[in-house]
Amino acid sequence: xxxxxxxxxxxxxxxxxxxxxxxxxxxxxxxxxxxxxxxxxxxxxxxxxxxxxxxxxxxxxxxxxxxxxxxxxxxxxxxxxxxxxxxxxxxxxxxxxxxxxxxxxxxxxxxxxxxxxxxxxxxxxxxxxxxxxxxxxxxxxxxxxxxxxxxxxxxxxxxxxxxxxxxxxxxxxxxxxxxxxxxxxxxxxxxxxxxxxxxxxxxxxxxxxxxxxxxxxxxxxxxxxxxxxxxxxxxxxxxxxxxxxxxxxxxxxxxxxxxxxxxxxxxxxxxxxxxxxxxxxxxxxxxxxx
Amino acid sequence: xxxxxxxxxxxxxxxxxxxxxxxxxxxxxxxxxxxxxxxxxxxxxxxxxxxxxxxxxxxxxxxxxxxxxxxxxxxxxxxxxxxxxxxxxxxxxxxxxxxxxxxxxxxxxxxxxxxxxxxxxxxxxxxxxxxxxxxxxxxxxxxxxxxxxxxxxxxxxxxxxxxxxxxxxxxxxxxxxxxxxxxxxxxxxxxxxxxxxxxxxxxxxxxxxxxxxxxxxxxxxxxxxxxxxxxxxxxxxxxxxxxxxxxxxxxxxxxxxxxxxxxxxxxxxxxxxxxxxxxxxxxxx
Numbered sequence: 340x341x342x343x344x345x346x347x348x349x350x351x352x353x354x355x356x357x358x359x360x361x362x363x364x365x366x367x368x369x370x371x372x373x374x375x376x377x378x379x380x381x382x383x384x385x386x387x388x389x390x391x392x393x394x395x396x397x398x399x400x401x402x403x404x405x406x407x408x409x410x411x412x413x414x415x416x417x418x419x420x421x422x423x424x425x426x427x428x429x430x431x432x433x434x435x436x437x438x439x440x441x442x443x444x445x446x447x448x449x450x451x452x453x454x455x456x457x458x459x460x461x462x463x464x465x466x467x468x469x470x471x472x473x474x475x476x477x478x479x480x481x482x483x484x485x486x487x488x489x490x491x492x493x494x495x496x497x498x499x500x501x502x503x504x505x506x507x508x509x510x511x512x513x514x515x516x517x518x519x520x521x522x523x524x525x526x527x528x529x530x531x532x533x534x535x536x537x538x539x540x541x542x543x544x545x546x547x548x549x550x551x552x553x554x555x556x557x558x559x560x561x562x563x564x565x566x567x568x569x570x571x572x573x574x575x576x577x578x579x580x581x582x583x584x585x586x587x588x589x590x591x592x593x594x595x596x597x598x599x600x601x602x603x604x605x606x607x608x609x610x611x612x613x614x615x616x617x618x619x620x621x622x623x624x625x626x627x628x629x
Numbered sequence: 630x631x632x633x634x635x636x637x638x639x640x641x642x643x644x645x646x647x648x649x650x651x652x653x654x655x656x657x658x659x660x661x662x663x664x665x666x667x668x669x670x671x672x673x674x675x676x677x678x679x680x681x682x683x684x685x686x687x688x689x690x691x692x693x694x695x696x697x698x699x700x701x702x703x704x705x706x707x708x709x710x711x712x713x714x715x716x717x718x719x720x721x722x723x724x725x726x727x728x729x730x731x732x733x734x735x736x737x738x739x740x741x742x743x744x745x746x747x748x749x750x751x752x753x754x755x756x757x758x759x760x761x762x763x764x765x766x767x768x769x770x771x772x773x774x775x776x777x778x779x780x781x782x783x784x785x786x787x788x789x790x791x792x793x794x795x796x797x798x799x800x801x802x803x804x805x806x807x808x809x810x811x812x813x814x815x816x817x818x819x820x821x822x823x824x825x826x827x828x829x830x831x832x833x834x835x836x837x838x839x840x841x842x843x844x845x846x847x848x849x850x851x852x853x854x855x856x857x858x859x860x861x862x863x864x865x866x867x868x869x870x871x872x873x874x875x876x877x878x879x880x881x882x883x884x885x886x887x888x889x890x891x892x893x894x895x896x897x898x899x900x901x902x903x904x905x906x907x908x909x910x911x912x913x914x
Contacts, residue, residue, distance in 0.1 A: 349725065356721035357733060360714035360777055364736050367774040371751035378754045426649050433646040437639065447881065448650055454877045455657050458837050458854045459870050462862055463656035466663070466674055506653060535635070556742070564744025567837060571858060581746040581838075588750055588842065594757065601750040605743060612742055 372605060379599035389594060401599045405583055409603075412579040415494075415569075416562035419501040423509035423558050424551065426502070431513035431550075436522070446514070449507050457504060461571045464500050465491065468572065492574045500568035505561060509554040516550025517543075556615065560608055580604055657874070664867035674861070683864040687872065690865055696853035697869060703765070703849065704833040707772035711829045714773070715780025716822055720814075722781070723788040740778045748775055749842030756843065763845035771843045772836065776829035783828060787821025 379397055381389040402409075434445045452460060467474055468490040475491075478484040490496050520543070528538035566581030575582075580600060587597035667680035688694040718737065722730065740748065752771055756763055795817070799809045837851035844852055854866055 350727065353721040353725035353727045356717040356725075360718040360781070361733065361736060363714055363773060363777060364740065367752060367755070367770055368740050368748070369736065371755040372747075374755050374758055375751050378758060426652065429642055429645045430649040433642050437642065445646075445650070449653065451874075452653050452657060453831065453835070454874050455660055455870050456851055456854060457835050458851045458858075459660055459862070459866065460656040462854065462858055463659040463663075465858070466659060467655065469674060471675070503652065503656070506649075535638070560742055560744055564746040564838075566746060567855070581744070584746050584750050585841070588753060594754065597750060598754050601747050601754075605747045605751075608742070608744060608747075 372602075375598045375602045375605075379595050379602055381595050394595065397595045397599045398603070401596055401603065405580065405600060408578060408580045408583050411577070412563050412581070412604075415498055415501060415579060416559050416565075418498050419505065419562050420509070420555050420559045422498070422502045423506050424555065427506055427509040427513055427554070428547075428551075431510050431517055434510075434514050435517035435520075449510050449514075452507065458567060458571075461500055461504065461567055464496070464503065465571055468496050468499075491572060492577075494573070494577055496572040497569050497577045497579075500572045501562050501565060504565075504568065505558040508557040508561070512553040512557060513547065513550040516547050516553075520546045552615065556612070563608065564604060660867050661871045661874070664864055664871045666864055666867075668864055683868045687865050687868045690863055692848065693853055693863065693865055693869070696848040697850050699765070699847060700834050700850040703768055703772060704830045707769045707776060707833050708826050708829045710769070710773045711776040711780050712822060712826050715777045715825060715829075716784050716818070718777070719781045719784035719788055723785055737778045737781050740775050741782070745775070745836075745838035749839035752839070753842040763843050764847050767843040767845065768840055768847060768849070771839050772833045775836075775839060776832050779828050779832065780825040783825035784818060784821045787818050787824075791817055 378389075380392065380394050382392045382394040382397075430449075434442055434449075438445050466472065469475070470489050470491060475484055475489065478490070479486060479488070484490065524542050524546070525538050528542045529535065533541065563579075564581045566579055566585050569577050569579045569582050584597050584600050584604070587593045587600070663676075664683055665679050665681065666676055667678040667682070668675075669677055683689075718733075721727075722733065722737075749771070752767075752774070753763065755761075756767055761767065796809050796813050799813050800806070804812065835851060836849075837855055840849055840852060841855070848856075850869075854862055857863065857866070
């Protein structure tokens with residue numbers, strides 16, 4: 340056996356443990372992110388191949404051509420995140436404080452959708468919202484949808500789909516932060532003559548803030564890049580930036596534009612996370628999220 | 630003493646929660662229901678009558694069967710790799726202090742915080758640059774890349790909650806580092822590792838976005854479903870998805886029962902211990 344001083348071994352061991360996993364992440368995560376920049380600056384076409392040319396115009400073109408889809412992605416994702424918060428906060432609150440012995444059952448119910456394929460759940464929404472479906476017909480009866488109006492292939496359908504698919508990502512971190520809260524603090528507040536509303540606003544809400552932040556990020560980030568909901572529940576008029584990246588890469592083989600768009604999206608998200616990490620610290624973020 | 634407005638508030642909260650849970654459940658209900666639909670033609674969109682036919686022949690479509698098989702094999706292999714890599718990373722992060730851990734933390738955290746479309750597109754761009762053909766192997770590479778962080782986070786949580794004194798006691802009693810790891814550390818983090826493996830497998834089986842970029846000609850279960858949406862998703866898909874759900878539910882039920890039984894045994898043992906420690910109780914053999 341190799342004889343090394345204990346100190347040396349203590350220094351080497353962690354890197355031995357980290358090595359393989361870290362290498363995998365560097366080669367297949369970090370390098371690809373940087374490589375995107377390289378691919379995006381190439382020019383040429385799908386037939387003759389691409390070569391590197393410092394073709395920065397791809398970025399200005401990408402931004403001017405696809406700013407609609409970018410802004411739409413951010414808008415849809417932000418709307419869905421707010422809806423998830425509105426739907427999810429009471430559910431998380433109920434589960435943490437009022438559910439009693441049913442707490443674990445409700446948590447199970449919240450994660451259960453994960454065990455049915457994401458694509459298939461979205462296909463199910465397609466069926467539910469379809470033009471001759473029960474829901475649309477009832478809504479027509481009460482006049483909420485006009486005679487030839489539809490739910491499928493609208494902005495509403497896409498946002499509802501995104502909200503649905505990412506709701507558990509919002510509820511779980513909210514639940515975690517509410518659950519570990521010291522409930523005597525609320526009692527103390529009400530004992531000191533704070534009204535229920537004031538106690539909620541001044542005690543519960545600030546303590547749930549890490550959960551709100553983590554849940555919002557976990558909802559907003561994947562929602563921003565999502566293209567399944569727009570593809571299955573919308574039309575090209577609802578397409579998000581994910582749809583553009585996917586079709587450029589897979590169907591049109593316009594790699595530079597696709598890489599540029601993906602690079603812009605990642606930069607936007609990274610800048611957002613770093614601003615956020617500065618405010619709270621990365622450690623807090625991962626802790627609140629899991 | 631509860632005021633009227635308090636009562637209204639707590640009823641409102643309960644009703645809202647039930648509605649939110651229903652929202653989560655409607656599509657699942659539809660998926661299961663339409664696995665029993667006696668659909669005519671390709672589309673399985675309107676209810677046409679009850680049948681058990683699809684349940685009798687879930688693998689009637691050979692393409693679907695091979696897609697599901699691919700998904701399961703990919704999930705198995707990528708989970709094994711991700712769990713091996715991730716568990717050791719978690720051990721290093723919790724057990725050792727070293728320089729550069731901030732960078733490592735960031736490398737683990739960033740894949741979790743990146744949109745899947747970026748992960749998939751960036752990896753495909755790498756394979757294109759390196760002239761690697763995409764297919765079965767590249768799917769596994771991709772799945773390991775984005776599940777390993779989940780493994781690290783899950784195992785780390787378990788390690789952080791573990792009492793280090795037990796390991797120190799083993800080493801004080803002369804166990805080597807390796808023996809301590811094998812006999813003490815590994816059994817104690819086993820539940821965390823198992824949870825991480827389940828999570829990684831579930832994410833791998835369900836992934837559409839990243840796989841769609843790196844699949845080449847290989848079909849997986851989610852790719853098959855997405856591809857089938859244009860011609861109508863066959864009801865066998867609903868059968869397989871419902872079957873998977875039932876398996877998960879049964880496993881969870883068994884787990885709960887096992888935990889209860891263990892807890893009950895623990896409680897009995899504690900009571901016996903307490904009784905035997907009272908001076909009046911007869912000494913135990």
